[in-house]
Amino acid sequence: MQLSTLTTTQNMTTSSVTDTGKPVSLLGFGIMRMPKKNAVTQRIDRKTAAEMIDFAIANGVNYFDTAYIYHLGDSESFIGEALKKYPRESFNLATKLPTWLVKSERDVEKFFNRQLEKCQTDYFDFYLVHSLNNDNRKKIDKYNIYEILSRKKAEGKIKNLGFSFHDKPPVLKEIACGYDWDFAQIQLNYLDWELQDARTQYQILRDRGIHVIVMEPVRGGTLATLNPKSAAILKEAAPDKSLASWAIRYAASLPGVLTVLSGMSNLEQVKDNLNTMSPLIPFSEAEYKTVTNALAAYKKSAVIPCTACRYCMPCPMGVDIPGVFAAYNLFCTGGNKFSFSGDYDLLGNEHKAAQCVNCGKCTSHCPQSIKIPDWLGKINTFANSEE
Ligand code: SF4
Ligand code: SF4
Structure with a gap:
């Protein structure tokens, strides 16, 4: 579809929220990487960013995802201003x-009321307890967060109550089963399907009947670039399609996904995503195979030839050897230090390379003859360096 022909909302694939019946566009706009006026203050370039929002709305996007901390607080103020001219019932604000x-x-009351004010609205269509993990989930009970927000829902100030999540499946299961959530936001893409076990996370939510909102479908841009070999595989299969479009479609093709968030930074990305989703053509069997091949080529460029066979495990000191290597390999295949730190922290301190005491027990078990303690030492140094 040519973008110039996209002038109505009718081409955008929508799904809907059962509780409210309000349609939700399958492409959601993440307001976290908008063009900036000032790199230090993170203040958003209002004019350019508003053009992106207007173009997205004109072409069917009706879901906008902000957060208290995005753009150091400017994201909520910006999206409140940008959406003010549109009828409130025409968009979903999260x-x-x-x-x-x-x-x-x-504090829960204080943040919530401040957010309503900044976003210039009386209610949020979607409200999330941000970034739950094994540590901060304890705050839900400690500060009655769920009860307070449920009251807001009963008052009509929240239409759908959910959470975003960054931890492992067992933690997700406890949170998902502990309360009555309408939706949950998880990191899901074709790389993390195995790497961070997004498959199990997705299934936990599906089993609980919780709507899934996908974040990081392109893994912070990693899947929009890949490496030359894997990119060539996708390009050969679909010369006219962007690499990002494969990642967006992969996530959007999963049943039960309410919306796929993309933190778009310029109009070209908005247009590319609209092209991908207007309408969504679900993945075919052949395309799943193509992505599997591209992923295999991507992983081959890994520096440490670990196949995650786990013959070296368990380590008596608790090091998650294949987990540490996977995080580092991901960095080496085109990731950045920031994303490495996120992946690495997910392992938990007790499973990081720093725990290795160089006993050598693991090395003889490795069919790839990897000098495991040596690599762990290097990775530990890298993880603690400023580079
Ligand atoms: S060398 Fe390090 S990683 Fe290997 S078994 Fe010993 S403590 Fe664990
Ligand atoms: S035995 Fe070697 S290849 Fe297998 S998980 Fe351990 S380090 Fe990786």
């Missing part, structure tokens, strides 16, 4: 409670 900043029950 924002998030900064869980780690909550120190009392009053």
Whole structure:
């Protein structure tokens, strides 16, 4: 479809929320990487960013995802201003409670009311407890977060209550089963399907009947570039399609996915995503195979030839050897230090390379003859360096 022909909302694939019946566009706009006026203050370039929002709305996007901390607080103010000219019932606005900043029950009220004010709205269509993991999930009960937000829902100030998640499946299961959530936001893409076990996370939510919102479908841009070999595989299969479009379609093709968020930074990305989703053509069997081949080529460029066979495990000191190597290999195949740090932290301190005491027990078990303690030493140094 040519983008110039996209002038109505009718081409955008929508799904809907059962509780409210309000349609949700399958492409959601993440307001976290907008063009900036100032790199230090993160202030958003209002004119350019508003053009992107207007273009997205004109072409069917009706879901906007902000958060208290995005753009150091400017994201909520910006999207409030940008959406003001549109009828309130025509769009879905989502924002998030900064869980780690909550120190009392009053804080929950304080943040929520401030967010309504900044976003210039009386209610949020979607409200999330932000970035739950094994640590900060304890705050839900400690500060009655779920009860307070459920009251907001009963008052009509929240239409759908959910959470975003960054941890392992067992933690997700406890959170998903512990409360009555309408939706959950998880990191899901064709690389993390195995690497961070997004498959199990997705299935947990599906089993609980919780709507899935996908974040990081392109893994912070990693899947929009890949490496030359894997990119060539996707390009050969579909010369006219962007690499990002494969990742967006992969996530959007999964049943039960309410919306796929993309943190678009310029109009070209908005147009490319609209092209991909207007309408969505679900993945075919042949395309799943193509992505599997591209992923295999991507992983081959890994520096440490670890196949995750786990013959070296368990390590007596608790090091998650294949997990540490996977995080480092991902960095080496085109990731950045920031994303490495995120992957690495997910392992937990007790499973990181720093625990290795160089006993050598693991090395003889490795069919790839990897000098495991040596690599762990290098990775530990890298993880603690400033580069
Ligand atoms: S050398 Fe390190 S990683 Fe290997 S078994 Fe010993 S402590 Fe664990
Ligand atoms: S035995 Fe070697 S290849 Fe297998 S998981 Fe351990 S380090 Fe990786």
